[in-house]
Amino acid sequence: MADFGFAQAPALDPAATAHLMRIRDLVYQVAGIFQADSRLNFLRDRCERRMKIVGTVTLRDYYQYLTTSPDRGGELHQLLNEITIGETCFFRNEPQLNAFRQVVIPQTIQSKQRLPFKHLRIWSAGCSTGEEPYTLAMLLLEDSNTVLRGCTFEILATDLNDRSLEKAKAGIYDDYALRNLSPVLKMKYMRPRAERFEVIESVKAKVSFSRCNLLDDSRMVFMKAMDVIMCCNVLIYFEGAAKRRVISHFYNNLNPGGYFYLGYSESLFGFNDDFRLVHFPGTTAYRKPERNLEAGTR
Amino acid sequence: MSEIVNLDEVRQRIRNLDSVPIVPAILRPLLNQLNRPPEDVKIGSLVELVACENSLAAKCLQMANSPLFGRAKPVNTIRGAVIALGIQRLHAILLSACMIDVFRTANGDIDVTVFWEHSFACALVAQQFARKINHPEPEKAHLAGLLHDLGLILSLVIFPEQLRNAITASKNKNIPLEVAERETYGYSHCETGAVAAQEWRLPKEAAEVIRYHHTDDFSDHDDLVSIVHLSDRLCQLGGLGYGYPLMIEVDMLKDPAWEALLTHHPDLRKLDLARFTFELETYFVEVKKMVAVLFRV
Numbered sequence: 028m029a030d031f032g033f034a035q036a037p038a039l040d041p042a043a044t045a046h047l048m049r050i051r052d053l054v055y056q057v058a059g060i061f062q063a064d065s066r067l068n069f070l071r072d073r074c075e076r077r078m079k080i081v082g083t084v085t086l087r088d089y090y091q092y093l094t095t096s097p098d099r100g101g102e103l104h105q106l107l108n109e110i111t112i113g114e115t116c117f118f119r120n121e122p123q124l125n126a127f128r129q130v131v132i133p134q135t136i137q138s139k140q141r142l143p144f145k146h147l148r149i150w151s152a153g154c155s156t157g158e159e160p161y162t163l164a165m166l167l168l169e170d171s172n173t174v175l176r177g178c179t180f181e182i183l184a185t186d187l188n189d190r191s192l193e194k195a196k197a198g199i200y201d202d203y204a205l206r207n208l209s210p211v212l213k214m215k216y217m218r219p220r221a222e223r224f225e226v227i228e229s230v231k232a233k234v235s236f237s238r239c240n241l242l243d244d245s246r247m248v249f250m251k252a253m254d255v256i257m258c259c260n261v262l263i264y265f266e267g268a269a270k271r272r273v274i275s276h277f278y279n280n281l282n283p284g285g286y287f288y289l290g291y292s293e294s295l296f297g298f299n300d301d302f303r304l305v306h307f308p309g310t311t312a313y314r315k316p317e318r319n320l321e322a323g324t325r
Numbered sequence: 326m327s328e329i330v331n332l333d334e335v336r337q338r339i340r341n342l343d344s345v346p347i348v349p350a351i352l353r354p355l356l357n358q359l360n361r362p363p364e365d366v367k368i369g370s371l372v373e374l375v376a377c378e379n380s381l382a383a384k385c386l387q388m389a390n391s392p393l394f395g396r397a398k399p400v401n402t403i404r405g406a407v408i409a410l411g412i413q414r415l416h417a418i419l420l421s422a423c424m425i426d427v428f429r430t431a432n433g434d435i436d437v438t439v440f441w442e443h444s445f446a447c448a449l450v451a452q453q454f455a456r457k458i459n460h461p462e463p464e465k466a467h468l469a470g471l472l473h474d475l476g477l478i479l480s481l482v483i484f485p486e487q488l489r490n491a492i493t494a495s496k497n498k499n500i501p502l503e504v505a506e507r508e509t510y511g512y513s514h515c516e517t518g519a520v521a522a523q524e525w526r527l528p529k530e531a532a533e534v535i536r537y538h539h540t541d542d543f544s545d546h547d548d549l550v551s552i553v554h555l556s557d558r559l560c561q562l563g564g565l566g567y568g569y570p571l572m573i574e575v576d577m578l579k580d581p582a583w584e585a586l587l588t589h590h591p592d593l594r595k596l597d598l599a600r601f602t603f604e605l606e607t608y609f610v611e612v613k614k615m616v617a618v619l620f621r622v
Contacts, residue, residue, distance in 0.1 A: 061600055064607035129572040294599035304599055306562045306577060308570035311602055 046086040058263035061292045073109040111260040117158050118207035122309030128166050131286050133174050135254045147180035150253045153261030157195025160184035161226050164233040165216050185239035196236050198226035247276040259290030274299045287313040335517050338483040339524050372404050387618045439568040444471050446565040446612045450556040458590040469534040469549045476518025496569050503539045543585035551582035563605050
């Protein structure tokens with residue numbers, strides 16, 4: 028994780044800390060994203076940015092604003108934007124990608140052992156400007172002669188925002204977006220273009236971008252037979268029944284035994300009982316049970 | 326293949342450890358206290374015991390002032406530290422501090438702090454876990470968590486070569502350390518730890534946890550064994566394991582320890598395991614600081 032550099036913030040008095048904890052719990056209950064104690068200073072900083080804009084002075088007033096003002100839904104959305112801002116880049120969540128490459132993909136291929144055509148379908152839902160699906164494509168291309176020998180794969184990448192999708196299709200990024208990309212992979216899968224870098228064709232060919240509203244039921248029922256779905260920092264913007272509906276679409280669209288990845292510190296607790304929580308080193312994910320109810324664990 | 330050592334030899338080597346200074350002087354009276362019911366423990370004698378060893382006193386003060394214990398005002402006296410920490414936690418800290426002194430010397434190229442970080446993390450996680458499911462004695466979970474890998478720390482001293490081979494095998498084959506230990510020298514830290522627990526007359530529950538925390542069947546054991554087993558896994562997966570990640574997938578709810586716990590602790594069903602996992606990040610940061618303190622003083 029990035030070092031956010033707020034460790035030096037002056038200590039809060041106990042009452043203010045209590046209100047900050049309340050905001051933390053509210054964000055978790057409504058949006059499902061958790062800020063650990065070690066990130067409370069970060070949360071406080073993000074609240075303070077919003078407090079300046081909405082004109083509240085204390086954390087207590089801001090908590091009130093988040094819970095009782097007519098614009099509480101919109102304000103929570105703005106706060107969530109502040110919490111997740113700047114997180115998009117290539118190779119964003121290393122433990123998650125390690126688990127994807129070293130456990131999830133080999134296990135998924137294993138489960139397709141008996142099929143005549145082994146084909147992997149991966150969906151990056153809420154792909155924003157394309158960093159995540161391109162990262163997955165690079166990882167899978169890296170293993171195409173080993174774990175993925177004899178397999179084909181496709182990555183579907185969807186977003187609601189047309190401008191993000193245009194940028195994603197163009198596949199041109201600055202150094203900041205590539206800060207976690209190793210020099211070897213950068214050399215292999217990117218080519219310089221003006222002051223920036225463009226994703227090469229063989230990577231682009233593995234990803235198909237399209238617009239998708241996750242609340243559009245008629246569209247969601249056509250995203251079938253996925254092996255892995257990644258949906259980072261997207262569900263946090265849905266509430267109540269809509270959130271449950273989106274999650275159940277994801278569940279239905281996964282193959283039995285398929286994996287559902289959320290963003291850093293995101294949870295489905297209280298929103299869905301069908302998925303099983305699984306742990307990997309440094310990260311968690313959700314899994315649709317196998318048909319015979321024997322989701323392969325060890 | 327490493328040399329296989331039998332458990333009688335392990336016992337003999339543990340007895341020989343008594344020649345290491347400070348352990349018999351502090352550890353024996355401490356363990357005598359530990360075996361008493363809490364209401365019979367004399368605070369005064371504990372304070373005296375701590376005060377007679379400067380490094381221990383310093384450690385206790387630093388611990389009592391750690392943010393993990395969430396004290397608003399700093400603790401300045403040994404007596405204050407003893408009271409702030411509470412008897413069970415104090416025992417755990419003193420015991421580990423004594424053992425760190427013994428074991429810090431004989432490690433070769435293995436970093437002992439890694440094991441202590443894991444042990445402290447497991448102690449904290451086990452205690453929090455016990456609280457969340459309304460176990461009546463979370464302090465016991467703390468002690469049991471702290472000591473669960475006693476056998477490993479002991480192995481570092483009495484047969485470092487074999488343990489090193491087991492660690493290498495565990496890393497290379499991506500298999501749990503206790504399995505690699507059995508493959509390498511015939512038994513695991515559960516068995517060596519059990520011998521030490523017996524020799525040092527550790528409390529019954531802690532000894533049971535040390536012996537059985539990697540068993541397959543938890544139904545006949547104290548709930549603390551299940552709690553520590555699950556906490557151990559959470560620590561390993563959270564990054565405070567033995568210094569290298571095992572690339573595995575774990576479904577905690579299917580763990581036999583989870584199922585065994587459910588029979589006595591229905592509150593486990595209500596536990597938000599995802600949130601609990603995210604909360605651990607904070608403990609782990611503190612644990613690293615705490616172990617650094619223990620090793621510096």
